[in-house]
Amino acid sequence: MNSSVHRYFFWKMVEHYAITKQYRVLSLQSTQAWFEDDEAKPRRVIRLVLSEVDWANRLKRDITHAKQQFDAIYKQLGVWEMRGDNIYVMSYPPVDSWEGAMEPFQVRKKGTVTNIALHTDASTYNQVANDRLSSDGIPPFIALSDEVQMEQEIESIRTKVQQVSAGRQKQDKNTLFFGKPRMIYALLIAIVGMFLLLELNGGSTNIQVLIDYGAKYNPLMIEGEWWRLFTSMFLHIGMLHLFFNGMALYFLGTAVEQLFGSIRFLVIYFLAGIFGSIVSFAFNDSVSAGASGALFGCFGALLYFGLKQPNLFYRTLGRNIFFLLLFNLVLGFIVPGIDNGAHIGGLIGGFLTAVLVRMPKEKKKTKGIWALLSLIGLAIASVGFLFFGQQQGSSSGDLAVIEANRLFENNQIEEARPIIEGGLEENAEQPELLFLQAYLDIQDGHLVEAQDRLETATSVRPQFFEAWHNLALIYAETKAYDQALEAINKAIEQAEDQNIPDLETYYDVRVQIEEQQ
Known part of the structure; x- marks a missing residue:
């Protein structure tokens, strides 16, 4: 031919x-x-x-x-x-x-x-x-x-x-690079800025500092501080948490902002983050913080992109997205301390929000209304789960200490009782809870029970100078002056080792015990 x-x-x-x-x-x-x-x-x-x-x-x-x-x-x-x-x-x-x-x-x-x-x-x-x-x-x-x-x-x-x-x-x-990544940098700057602020004011791993600066904390949210659903997205617990979330936010957030544009990206990011916080609020009573819910919202938005344009999705992002999503979900179930409720809530919230805002140049369809109704319905169901299907106390000892101390500071002594009792059921040798329960026992006139609790607290934590001080007062009240003098000396010794100022009260107690011997 x-x-x-x-x-x-x-x-x-x-x-x-x-x-x-x-x-x-x-x-x-x-x-x-x-x-x-x-x-x-x-x-x-x-x-x-x-x-x-x-x-x-x-x-x-x-x-x-x-x-x-x-x-x-x-x-x-x-x-x-x-x-x-x-x-x-x-x-x-x-x-x-x-x-x-x-x-x-x-x-x-x-x-x-x-x-x-x-x-x-x-x-x-x-x-x-x-x-x-x-x-x-x-x-x-x-x-x-x-x-x-x-x-x-x-x-x-x-x-x-x-x-x-x-x-x-x-x-x-044009589909893959519809928008330019701008807002992602503003979010990263805000997250790093808040991390530095936490470090300068007590540390990002300090639970009380996290609560003070807006972490998700159920008892305060129940009292009306719902703004924590938003502020908790900007806080991170430790450098590793910040690093991994920051890297994930940069890559995932950049992809979503390029696909959806800056305005849609912000809507997806914040609604997914808030929805993740709501689910975390309903299913997890621990103090939590981080952009994980919003990050999983980015996963959800990318899955919506895959649903609308599967060929382009699989050709470009698909395999990596599925691997990262599956890896992080499995990790959340295996590693203790990871708030998987926020992850799953953010994933669902991000997908539904993407359905609601749609991709650029996508024709309007009634499914956006259903996505909005689904978001509202799931949010109500999550909050309802907390109020009607779950106890409203903090089960962990550390959280019980924080909540009880807060109630003590507000002179809400009776409200603190069930918190302390619940915490001691979880950990019967938690020193701070024993100390607080001993204070209540003293108020109730139960000195023997108070003495037992303080002795346990000081044996678990010998540096607990406040417990030694109160134990000295009980010994003096029961005329066990030798034990009282030993206890107040240990209280003063531990307080001085920790550079605690204004110990005049402790010195006065020692003088009074020495006079009574």
């Missing part, structure tokens, strides 16, 4: 797949083209080769090379199953036995590639195309009599295909 006719047939097939079928052009060269039918299930990939193969060995080498290329594309697409066609357009078949080389081959577990040879003349081309590629609807090949005209049409086809491919790439680029 004339080489011009040979090339003409090749480019007519390129035109058919790229223009008529509108397959995605993965690669376009003068003698080779790759196409993807991203609507087909399983996903279909076509390799079209303009080739002159004299010997079967050369054909086998090319098929081996093609297998490697199909394998790489299969991996890149991230699909479960793939079907491929490796099509050779040849003016003549190899001179020796070559049919055995054309057997289908397997790519990974779920990829099957068929080898097809179009050769000899137009009638054979058409017959093979009808037999092997009938579903593609390839029109009959008719060669033009004028070689110049065929070359001109080839150039025309090449130009049109390149324009179509460039247009699709531009469309994908």
Whole structure:
């Protein structure tokens, strides 16, 4: 066959797949083209080769090379199953036995590639195309009599295909980079700024400091401090927490802001963060802080992008997003102390908020209303779970200490009783709770019980100078002056070691005990 006719047939097939079928052009060269039918299930990939193969060995080498290329594309697409066609357009078949080389081959577990040879003349081309590629609807090949005209049409086809491919790439680029990452930097600056503020005022790992600066703390939120749903997103507990959340925010937040634009990104980020805090409030009574809920909201927004444009999603972000999401969810269930309620709540909130705000240039649909109603309904259900299905006390000893001290400072002594009792049920040797319960026992006139609690507290924490002081007063009250003097001396010794100022009261107690001996 004339080489011009040979090339003409090749480019007519390129035109058919790229223009008529509108397959995605993965690669376009003068003698080779790759196409993807991203609507087909399983996903279909076509390799079209303009080739002159004299010997079967050369054909086998090319098929081996093609297998490697199909394998790489299969991996890149991230699909479960793939079907491929490796099509050779040849003016003549190899001179020796070559049919055995054309057997289908397997790519990974779920990829099957068929080898097809179009050769000899137009009638054979058409017959093979009808037999092997009938579903593609390839029109009959008719060669033009004028070689110049065929070359001109080839150039025309090449130009049109390149324009179509460039247009699709531009469309994908406009989708992926709709917005510029601006707000992400403002959020990072705010988070780092709050971390430094915590460190300068007692430390970011100090529970009381976290509470003072707006961490999620259920008892205060129940009393009306709902603003903690928002402020807790800007606080982080320790340098590692800040580092990992900051890195995740930079990469995930940048992707979401580029996809959705700055305004939509902020709406997704904050609503997801607040919703994550609500779920954490309902299912976790610990003090918590961090941008994790908002970060998982970014995961949710990216999943919505995957739902709307699955082909572009899997080609660009899909595999990495699924791996990171699954890894972090599993980590949340395995590692103690991770607030998985905030993670899952943020993920759901981010997805529903993305449905609500939609992607840029997406047509308005009523599903946005349903997303809003779902957000409201889930938020109400989460809060309702706390008030009607869960005890409202702090179960951990440390939180019970914080809450009891707060109530003591507000002179809400009776309100502190159940908090202290609940904390001691969790940890019967928590020194601060024993100290506070001993104070209540003294108020109730139960000196024996108070003495036992203070003795336990000082044995667990010998540096607890306030407990030694109160224990000395009880010993003096029961006329055990030797024990009282020993206890007040230990109180003064521990207080001086800790550089506690204003110990005149302690010195006065020692003088009084010495006078009573």
